Amino acid sequence: MSSTLLRSSTVRCALRASTSASSKKARFAGATFVRGKATLPDLPYDYGALEPAISGKIMELHHSKHHQTYVTSLNNASEQMAEAKAKEDVQTQIALQPLINFHGGGHINHTLFWENLAPTSQGGGEPPKGGLSKAINDSYGSLDAFKEKFNAALAGIQGSGWAWLVQDTQTGSVGIKTYANQDAVVGQFRPILGIDAWEHAYYLQYQNRKAEYFKAIWDVVNWKAAENRFK
Amino acid sequence: MSPFITNYTLPPLPYSYNALEPYISAQIMELHHDKHHQTYITNLNALLQSQAESTQASDIPTLVYLQSGIRFNAGGHINHSLFWQNLAPAQSAEAKTSAAPKLMEKIKQTWGDETKFREAFNTALLGIQGSGWGWLVKVDGGKEDRLVIMTTKDQDPVVGKGEVPIFGVDMWEHAYYLQYLNGRAAYVEKIWNVINWKTAEERYLGGREDAFKVLKASM
Ligand SMILES: [Fe+2]
Ligand SMILES: [Fe+2]
Numbered sequence: 001m002s003s004t005l006l007r008s009s010t011v012r013c014a015l016r017a018s019t020s021a022s023s024k025k026a027r028f029a030g031a032t033f034v035r036g037k038a039t040l041p042d043l044p045y046d047y048g049a050l051e052p053a054i055s056g057k058i059m060e061l062h063h064s065k066h067h068q069t070y071v072t073s074l075n076n077a078s079e080q081m082a083e084a085k086a087k088e089d090v091q092t093q094i095a096l097q098p099l100i101n102f103h104g105g106g107h108i109n110h111t112l113f114w115e116n117l118a119p120t121s122q123g124g125g126e127p128p129k130g131g132l133s134k135a136i137n138d139s140y141g142s143l144d145a146f147k148e149k150f151n152a153a154l155a156g157i158q159g160s161g162w163a164w165l166v167q168d169t170q171t172g173s174v175g176i177k178t179y180a181n182q183d184a185v186v187g188q189f190r191p192i193l194g195i196d197a198w199e200h201a202y203y204l205q206y207q208n209r210k211a212e213y214f215k216a217i218w219d220v221v222n223w224k225a226a227e228n229r230f231k
Numbered sequence: 232m233s234p235f236i237t238n239y240t241l242p243p244l245p246y247s248y249n250a251l252e253p254y255i256s257a258q259i260m261e262l263h264h265d266k267h268h269q270t271y272i273t274n275l276n277a278l279l280q281s282q283a284e285s286t287q288a289s290d291i292p293t294l295v296y297l298q299s300g301i302r303f304n305a306g307g308h309i310n311h312s313l314f315w316q317n318l319a320p321a322q323s324a325e326a327k328t329s330a331a332p333k334l335m336e337k338i339k340q341t342w343g344d345e346t347k348f349r350e351a352f353n354t355a356l357l358g359i360q361g362s363g364w365g366w367l368v369k370v371d372g373g374k375e376d377r378l379v380i381m382t383t384k385d386q387d388p389v390v391g392k393g394e395v396p397i398f399g400v401d402m403w404e405h406a407y408y409l410q411y412l413n414g415r416a417a418y419v420e421k422i423w424n425v426i427n428w429k430t431a432e433e434r435y436l437g438g439r440e441d442a443f444k445v446l447k448a449s450m
Contacts, residue, residue: 061413066413158386159361160362161361180361181360199403199405200408203404203409
């Protein structure tokens with residue numbers, strides 16, 4: 001339980017604006033530039049901990065390179081956005097929006113992804129319980145039937161993207177949705193569980209055999225984290 | 232198999248798997264051609280079969296439903312067929328820009344010089360968010376043809392009216408990941424060593440039929 005709490009707080013820290021770096025900036029740049037900086041969250045397990053489902057090499061590159069690039073690029077775009085706002089330059093603000101969407105989404109998605117995975121020794125692969133389990137059964141009949149539908153959704157993504165188990169904030173029911181590129185689960189839907197279907201998430205280990213990756217990843221899904229997101 | 236529909240087959244690579252080394256590894260080429268390209272063709276043939284059946288049954292909802300899959304997989308087949316042809320071993324005469332005198336003249340006229348063109352092309356490639364392609368395209372301007380750099384998402388092909396794809400670069404991660412990992416900029420930099428300028432010149436001087444002739448050959 002304590003490890004789950006620790007994981008959640010790591011993620012919250014990463015997604016929340018941290019003020020230490022920005023306060024220094026504010027001193028010479030003016031109050032308009034006060035803002036937080038996104039930071040790369042620590043993985044709540046070792047790079048090799050998800051083997052054999054996901055290799056240590058993939059995890060290391062995925063976390064320390066890919067996720068880091070989203071964080072760096074988000075901070076760059078946010079900085080430019082703050083400047084454009086200070087200058088009331090609406091055109092630049094609009095031009096920056098796709099970058100915020102892409103890199104901000106990349107940061108959010110990966111942060112949630114690391115949290116909703118876990119080594120089998122930390123509960124990875126153990127089926128969901130309680131309200132989430134009931135909601136899945138209500139929508140899909142059984143966990144296995146759900147996984148089958150989810151894997152079909154993953155396989156159907158044309159290009160880079162993600163599949164998510166989401167909760168409809170209007171009805172409370174759960175469903176499967178796919179998102180292109182780094183589009184984030186925002187608005188009407190709440191992210192419960194996400195799987196990265198970009199080629200970088202599996203290629204070094206599975207190459208073109210992505211169906212094998214989609215099958216194997218359920219061994220390291222952290223349903224506890226998913227339960228905590230479900231309301 | 233309906234007698235009315237074409238069954239597409241994988242066009243052979245015009246060089247060996249290792250011919251583009253050290254810029255693109257043999258392992259990448261083999262997987263990319265034999266597995267990825269083949270999958271687009273296999274899916275396309277199945278979808279065209281369903282399309283033929285739905286047409287026969289006047290099943291319009293299914294016809295509309297099939298469209299995105301046909302676009303994606305046909306695009307994958309078109310794009311990769313063009314791509315293999317517009318690459319060549321680095322040591323070959325085809326890989327030198329001198330193999331494309333007319334095209335280079337137009338490139339210089341459009342971008343100032345070759346370096347500026349490459350920089351603009353690289354910037355376009357690196358700006359792709361997700362999977363996609365970068366293309367140099369000849370566009371029929373009515374009076375005079377223009378050259379433009381285009382990016383297309385996922386497997387969208389360059390098939391617009393008056394557009395002739397001159398050469399394309401695959402920016403899907405499967406095109407470089409085994410060799411360059413997250414180093415997209417390095418892949419983009421290195422691919423220039425294996426661009427087939429002879430093919431590019433032929434497509435530039437010709438029309439759409441010339442660019443797409445490889446597709447006819449794979450039916
Ligand atoms: Fe990823
Ligand atoms: Fe490809």
